[in-house]
Amino acid sequence: xASRLSxxxxxxxxxxxxxxxxxxxxxxxxxxxxxxxxxDEAIEVVVTWSLETEVRAYEGEVEAFTSSNSAGVGIRVxxxxxxxxxxxxxxSPDVIAEALADARDNARFATVDPHAGIASPDGVTxxxxxxxxxxxxxxxxEQKVELALALERQVRALDPxxxxxxxxxxxxxxxxxxVVSTAGVRTASVESxxxxxxxxxxxxxxxxxxxxxxxxxxxxxxDLDSERCAADAVARAVRMIGATPVRSRRTTVxxxxxxxxxxxxxxxxMFSADSVVKGRSPFAERLGDLVAxxxxxxxxxxxxxxxxxxxxxxxxxxxTRRNVLISDGRAHSFLHDATTGRMMSAAxxxxxxxxxxxxxxxxxxxxxxxxxxxxxxxELLADIDDGVLVQEVSGLHSGxxxxxxxxxxxxxxxxxxxxxxxxxxxxxTIGSTxxxxxxxxxxxxxxxxxxxxxxxxxxxxxSDVTVSGSGDD
Numbered sequence: 001x002a003s004r005l006s007x008x009x010x011x012x013x014x015x016x017x018x019x020x021x022x023x024x025x026x027x028x029x030x031x032x033x034x035x036x037x038x039x040d041e042a043i044e045v046v047v048t049w050s051l052e053t054e055v056r057a058y059e060g061e062v063e064a065f066t067s068s069n070s071a072g073v074g075i076r077v078x079x080x081x082x083x084x085x086x087x088x089x090x091x092s093p094d095v096i097a098e099a100l101a102d103a104r105d106n107a108r109f110a111t112v113d114p115h116a117g118i119a120s121p122d123g124v125t126x127x128x129x130x131x132x133x134x135x136x137x138x139x140x141x142e143q144k145v146e147l148a149l150a151l152e153r154q155v156r157a158l159d160p161x162x163x164x165x166x167x168x169x170x171x172x173x174x175x176x177x178x179v180v181s182t183a184g185v186r187t188a189s190v191e192s193x194x195x196x197x198x199x200x201x202x203x204x205x206x207x208x209x210x211x212x213x214x215x216x217x218x219x220x221x222x223d224l225d226s227e228r229c230a231a232d233a234v235a236r237a238v239r240m241i242g243a244t245p246v247r248s249r250r251t252t253v254x255x256x257x258x259x260x261x262x263x264x265x266x267x268x269x270m271f272s273a274d275s276v277v278k279g280r281s282p283f284a285e286r287l288g289d290l291v292a293x294x295x296x297x298x299x300x301x302x303x304x305x306x307x308x309x310x311x312x313x314x315x316x317x318x319x320t321r322r323n324v325l326i327s328d329g330r331a332h333s334f335l336h337d338a339t340t341g342r343m344m345s346a347a348x349x350x351x352x353x354x355x356x357x358x359x360x361x362x363x364x365x366x367x368x369x370x371x372x373x374x375x376x377x378x379e380l381l382a383d384i385d386d387g388v389l390v391q392e393v394s395g396l397h398s399g400x401x402x403x404x405x406x407x408x409x410x411x412x413x414x415x416x417x418x419x420x421x422x423x424x425x426x427x428x429t430i431g432s433t434x435x436x437x438x439x440x441x442x443x444x445x446x447x448x449x450x451x452x453x454x455x456x457x458x459x460x461x462x463s464d465v466t467v468s469g470s471g472d473d
Contacts, residue, residue: 020049020051020137020174020176021049021071021176022176023176023178023188023189023190024188026047026048026049026176026177026178026188027047027178027180027186027188029045029047029073029091029096029178030045030046030047030178030179030180030186031180031186032093033045033073033075033096033100033180034180034181034182036100037182038079040079040080041077041078041079041104041182042076042077042078042079042117042118042181042182042183043075043076043077043078043100043118043181043182044075044076044118044119044179044180044181044182044183044185044316045073045074045075045178045179045180045181046073046074046075046177046178046179046315046354046357047071047072047073047091047177047178047179047180047357048070048071048072048073048175048176048177048178048356048357049069049070049071049091049175049176049177050069050070050071050173050174050175050176051067051068051069051173051174052067052068052069052070052171052172052173053065053066053067053141053144053170053171053172053173054066054067054169054170054171055144055145055147055148055169055170055171056148056167056168056169057145057148057149057151057152057168057169057170058152058165058167058168059152059165060149060152060153062145062148062149065141065144065145067141070089071089071090071091072087072088072089072090072091072356072357072358073087073088073091073096073099073357074086074087074354074356074357074358074359074360075087075096075099075100075103076103076118076360077100077103077104077106077107078107078116078117078118079104079107079108080112081112081113081114081116082107082108082109082110082111082112082113082116083107083110083113083116083117084102084103084104084105084106084107084108084109084110085103085106085360086099086100086102086103086106087099087357087358089358115339115342115343116339117338117339117342118181118182118183118185118316118338119181119183119185119316119317119318119337119338119348119352120183120184120185120338121183121184121185121318122318122319122347122348124318124319124321124350125319126187126312126313126319126320127303127312127319127320127321128312129303129305129310129311129312130305131189131190131191131192131219131305131310131311131312132174132190132191132192132219133192133219133220133223135220135222136172136174136192136194136219136220136221137174139172139220139221143221144170144172144221145170147170147196147221147224147226148168148169148170148196150226151168151170151196151198151226151229151230152165152168152198154226154227154230155168155198155200155230155233155234158230158231158234159202159234159238161202161203161204161237161238161241162200162201162202162234162237162238163201163202163203164200164201165198165199165200165201166199166200166201166211167197167198167199168197168198168199169195169196169197169198170194170195170196170221171193171194171195171197172192172193172194172195172221173191173192173193174190174191174192175190175191175192175193176188176189176190177189179313179315179316179317180317181317185316185317185318186317187312187313187317189311189312189313191311192219192220193217193218193219194217194218194219194220194221194223194224195215195216195217195218195224195452196215196216196217196224196226196229197213197214197215197229198213198214198215198229198230198233199211199212199213199233200212200213200233200234200237201237202234202237202238202240202241203241204241204242208241208242210237210238210240210241210243211236211237211240212232212233212234212235212236212237212238212240213232213233213236214228214229214230214231214232214233214234214236215229215232215451215452216228216229217308217451217452236391236392239391239414239424240412240424240426241424242423242424243412243423243424243425243426243427244423244424244425244426244427245425245426245427245428245469245470246388246415246425246428246467246469246472247469247470247472248466248467248468248469249466249467250464250465250466250467251386251387251388251464251465251467252384252386252387252388252416252442252461252462252463252464252465253387253388253389253390253430253461253462253465253467254377254380254381254384254387254388254389254390254416254459254460254461254462255390255457255459255460255462256377256389256390256391256413256457256459257445257447257448257449257451257456257457257458257459258391258392258449258451258457259390259391259392259393259457259460260370260457260458260459260460261449261451261453261455261456261457262393262396262453262455262457263396263437263460264298264368264369264370264455264457265365265368265453265454265455266396266397266400266402266434267298267325267434267438268298268300268325268335268365268368268454268455269364269365269402270282270283270402270405270434271283271298271300271325271331271333271334271335271365272334272335272351272362272363272364272365273334273335273336273337273340273341273343273344273346273363274337274340274362274363274364275402276334276340276344277340277343277344279403280402280403281402281403282402282403282404282405282434282435283331283334286331287331287332287333287334288330288331289330289331290329290330291326291329291330291331291435291438291439292326292329292330292438292439292441293329293438293439293440293441293442294328294329295329295373295441295442295443295444296326296328296329296370296438296441296444297324297326297327297328297370297371298324298325298326298368298369298370298371299322299323299324299325299368299369299370299371300322300323300325300335300351300365300366300367300368300369301322301323301367301369302314302320302350302366302367303320303321303322304322304367304369306450307367307369307450307456308367308450308451308452308453308454309365309366309367309368309453309454309455310366310367311366311367313350314337314348314350314351314352314353314361314366315337315352315353315354315361316337316338316348316352316361318338318348318350318352319350320350320351320366321349321350323335323349323350323351325368326438333349334346334349334363335349335351335363335364335365336348336349336351336363337351337352337361337362337363338352339361339362340363349363351363351364351365351366353366364454365454365455366454367454367455367456368454368455368456369448369455369456369458370444370458370460371444372444372445372446372447372448372458373443373444373445373446373458374446375443375445375446376445376446376447376459377445377447377459380443380445380459380461381416381419381420381421382419382420383419384416384419384461385417385418385419386416386417387415387416388411388413388414388415388416388425388428388430388467389413389414389415389416389421390411390412390413390430391412391413391414392411392412392413393409393410393411394409394410394411394412395409395410396409400434404433405433405434405435406433406434407430407431407432407433407434407437408429408430408431409429409430410427410428410429411425411426411428411429411430412424412425412426412428413425413428425469427469427470428467428468428469429467429468429469430465430466430467430468431465431466431468432465432466437462437465440462440463440464440465441460441461441462442461442462442463443460443461444458444459444460444461445458445459445460445461446458447459
C-alpha cells in the first residue's frame with residue numbers, strides 16, 4: 001500500500017483537525033459571535049467545515065491521493081441600514097474576532113440601503129432530510145483507492161477503440177455548516193458525497209479522435225455504480241467516431257437528459273429575483289404570462305432527497321421548500337432571498353445560495369427539475385422522421401445572453417432518421433432564443449435522471465430549431 005499512496009498529501013489544517021467536527025460545535029461558535037451584538041446591530045454568522053478526499057488512477061497506479069479539510073466563517077453586520085461583510089478561513093477565536101471587527105468597519109463605510117438586513121424565521125418547517133451517510137466516516141483509504149483503480153480497469157477493458165484515459169477519479173466529502181443570527185435563525189446541517197468520474201479518449205483511426213465521460217454519484221461509496229460509469233464514458237466516446245457536420249436547416253431537436261439539465265439550469269437562473277431587479281432576466285414583469293409550452297412545468301425543489309442539490313435549509317438558515325417557477329407554461333414565481341423579498345414586497349422562498357463562507361447570499365435555484373411526461377425517450381424519437389438528438393453542448397454559458405435570451409451553442413449528437421437514431425454529427429451549432437425554445441417544446445420525457453449539478457434532466461423535444469452546419473445529407 002505504501003507505493004500506491006506515494007502521492008498522498010494533506011493540507012496543514014487537516015493535520016490539525018482530521019476528524020469531522022460536529023454541528024453543535026459550529027452552532028456554539030455562531031452563538032458566541034451573535035452574543036457580541038451592540039444595541040440594534042444585526043449579525044448573521046455562517047460557519048462551515050469540510051473534509052475532502054480525491055484519488056486519481058493512471059495506468060494501474062495511484063497518480064495522486066489528496067485529503068484536506070477547510071473551515072471558515074462569514075459574518076454579515078447590519079447597523080443603521082448599512083451592511084458590512086467579512087470572512088476568515090479559520091475557526092480560531094482570535095481570527096473570528098478580527099472578522100467581526102472587519103465586518104463592523106465595512107458597515108460603517110457602506111451606503112445606507114433601506115433593504116439591507118438579515119433573514120428572520122418565517123415559520124416554515126425545516127424538512128427532515130437525510131443527506132449524510134455516517135458510514136462514510138469509516139471508509140479507509142484502501143477502499144477509496146481500489147474504487148478508482150477498478151474503474152480504470154473497467155474503462156480500458158470495454159472497447160479496443162479506447163486509446164487513452166485522461167483521468168479516472170474517486171472523490172468524497174463530509175461537510176458541516178451552521179447559520180446563527182441575532183434575528184433568531186439557528187440551524188445546522190451535515191451532508192456527505194461520493195463520486196466516480198472518468199474522462200477517456202477513443203479513436204476510429206487516422207485523426208478521428210473522440211472523448212467521452214461518465215460519472216456516478218451518491219452519499220456513500222456503496223451508492224456508486226462503477227460499471228455504469230465506465231459504460232457511459234465508453235459509449236459517449238465511441239458513438240462519436242466518424243461524426244460529420246450536417247447541412248443547415250430548421251428541424252426538431254431532442255435534448256437528452258444531460259443536455260436538458262444544463263438548459264433548464266440556465267432558465268431557472270433567469271427566475272432569480274436578483275436577476276429580475278437588476279434587469280437581467282427576460283421574464284421580468286411576466287408573472288402570469290404564457291412563457292412556455294403548456295407541457296412545461298419547471299420546479300425548484302431542494303426538499304427532494306433524490307436531487308444532488310437537496311438541502312434542508314438555505315444559505316440564510318431558512319427552511320427550503322418546493323417552488324414552482326413555470327406552471328403549465330405560465331411564469332408562476334421568482335426565487336427570493338430575504339433581501340430581494342424586501343425589495344419586491346415578497347417573502348423569501350428559502351432560495352438563498354452562497355459560494356461558500358467567503359460570499360454573501362443571493363437568490364438562486366438549488367434543485368431544478370421539469371415535471372416529467374409519460375413517454376420514454378425511444379417513444380419520443382419514434383415520432384420524429386427527421387431531426388437531431390443533442391447529447392453534448394459546448395460554450396453554453398458564453399453562447400446564451402441572459403438578458404435577451406439569445407441562444408447559440410455548439411453541439412454533438414446523432415441524426416434522427418425515420419424515428420431511429422442514425423449517424424453521429426459534430427461541428428454543428430444550434431440557434432434560437434430561450435423564450436422561443438420554451439414555447440416550442442413539443443413534449444417532455446419520462447426518463448428523469450439526477451446529475452451532480454443544480455438541475456435534473458429528462459428528454460426534451462423542441463421543434464423548429466435552427467441547426468447550422470457545413471455538411472451534406
